[in-house]
Amino acid sequence: MRIVITGGFGFLGQRVADSLLKRRALCGARIDRLVLTDRVVPTGASVADDPLVEVVRGDLRTCLDEIFAQPVDVLIHLASAVSAECEADFDLGMSANLDTTRALLDAVRAQTAAGGPTPRLVFSSGIAVYGSDPALPLPPVVSESTLPIPQSSYGTQKRICEQLIAEYTRRGFVDGRVARLVTVAVRAGAPNAAASGFLSGIIREPLAGLPATCPVSPDMGVALASPRRTVEGILRITEAERGTGGLEGGLPVNFPALTITVAEMLDTLRRVAGDAVADLVTVAPDPAVEAIVGSWPVVLDNARATALGLRPDDSFESIVRAYIEDHPEAIAAKVFGCGE
Numbered sequence: 486m487r488i489v490i491t492g493g494f495g496f497l498g499q500r501v502a503d504s505l506l507k508r509r510a511l512c513g514a515r516i517d518r519l520v521l522t523d524r525v526v527p528t529g530a531s532v533a534d535d536p537l538v539e540v541v542r543g544d545l546r547t548c549l550d551e552i553f554a555q556p557v558d559v560l561i562h563l564a565s566a567v568s569a570e571c572e573a574d575f576d577l578g579m580s581a582n583l584d585t586t587r588a589l590l591d592a593v594r595a596q597t598a599a600g601g602p603t604p605r606l607v608f609s610s611g612i613a614v615y616g617s618d619p620a621l622p623l624p625p626v627v628s629e630s631t632l633p634i635p636q637s638s639y640g641t642q643k644r645i646c647e648q649l650i651a652e653y654t655r656r657g658f659v660d661g662r663v664a665r666l667v668t669v670a671v672r673a674g675a676p677n678a679a680a681s682g683f684l685s686g687i688i689r690e691p692l693a694g695l696p697a698t699c700p701v702s703p704d705m706g707v708a709l710a711s712p713r714r715t716v717e718g719i720l721r722i723t724e725a726e727r728g729t730g731g732l733e734g735g736l737p738v739n740f741p742a743l744t745i746t747v748a749e750m751l752d753t754l755r756r757v758a759g760d761a762v763a764d765l766v767t768v769a770p771d772p773a774v775e776a777i778v779g780s781w782p783v784v785l786d787n788a789r790a791t792a793l794g795l796r797p798d799d800s801f802e803s804i805v806r807a808y809i810e811d812h813p814e815a816i817a818a819k820v821f822g823c824g825e
Contacts, residue, residue, distance in 0.1 A: 492563035
C-alpha cells in the first residue's frame with residue numbers, strides 16, 4: 486500500500502505519519518511506502534528517517550506528477566492555508582485551498598481513468614464551514630444536516646472543496662471522506678496564522694514561561710479536540726468501510742468536540758500550573774478574531790462520529806496534562822516535575 490500525506494510535515498501531518506509508522510499497516514494492508522509532501526521539511530524531522538518514508542518537497546501543484554508517478558492507494562489531504570491568512574489574502578487562500586485541491590482531485594481522477602486504484606481520500610475540512618446568517622441563525626446544536634453558511638474565506642474554500650469531493654466520489658473518481666475537524670489544542674511548536682491559534686497559545690506560551698494574549702472575550706465558547714483525538718479520528722475515518730456506521734451516504738463527519746469557554750480554559754491552566762503561569766495571559770479582545778472564531782459552532786451532534794467509534798476528550802484538564810506529558814521540553818514552569 487502506498488499512502489500520501491499532503492502537509493506531511495505540518496503539525497497534524499507529522500503526527501498522522503508517526504502513528505502510521507508505528508502501525509506499519511492501514512485498512513488491513515501492509516504499508517509499503519509513506520509519501521510525505523510539503524513545501525518545507527523541518528530540520529530534524531524524525532519521521533523522514535524511516536525507510537518507509539519518501540519525501541516530496543515543493544508546492545503541491547508542481548509535485549503532482551512525482552506524487553502520482555506510482556499508484557496512490559490512500560491520500561490524506563491536510564495541506565492548507567489557515568483561516569486568518571486566508572482572510573488577509575484572498576488570492577492566497579483560493580490558490581492554496583481551492584485550486585490546489587481541484588488539481589489534486591484531477592490527478593486522482595486521471596489515475597482512476599487510467600485503470601489504477603481508486604484512492605481513498607480523506608480531506609481535512611473544519612467547522613468553519615458553518616456560520617450564522619441573519620436569515621438563518623445557527624441552531625444551538627449543529628449536525629451534518631445543518632446548512633453550512635461560512636462566514637470567512639477559509640470556511641468558504643473548505644465548503645467548496647467538500648462539494649467537489651462529493652461530486653468526484655459520486656462519479657466514482659475517488660472514494661472521498663470529509664473530516665470536519667474542530668479546533669485542535671494544545672498545538673506544540675511556533676504559533677501559526679490560524680484565527681484559532683490563540684486557543685493553543687494561551688496554554689502553550691505560559692507553560693513555557695512566556696506571555697500570551699487572548700484576543701477574545703473569556704466568555705466565548707469554543708469546540709476543541711486534542712491532537713491525540715484528532716489523529717485517532719483521521720485514521721478511523723480513513724479505515725472505515727463505505728456504507729457502514731458514520732460513513733453511510735456522502736455526508737461529511739463532524740469530529741466530536743469538547744465544548745468549553747475560554748474562561749474555563751484559563752481556569753484549568755491556573756488549577757494545573759498555578760497563578761504565576763496563568764497570570765502571564767492578558768485579555769485584549771480583537772474584533773477581527775472574535776468575528777471569525779465567534780461564527781463557528783460550539784456544540785456539535787456527535788452521532789455520526791460516535792458510529793465510527795470516535796469520542797470527545799474527557800476534559801480540558803486531560804488535554805493540558807497530555808500536552809505536558811508529550812512536550813516536557815517545552816515546559817518552563819514546575820508542572821508535574823517538568824521544566825526547571
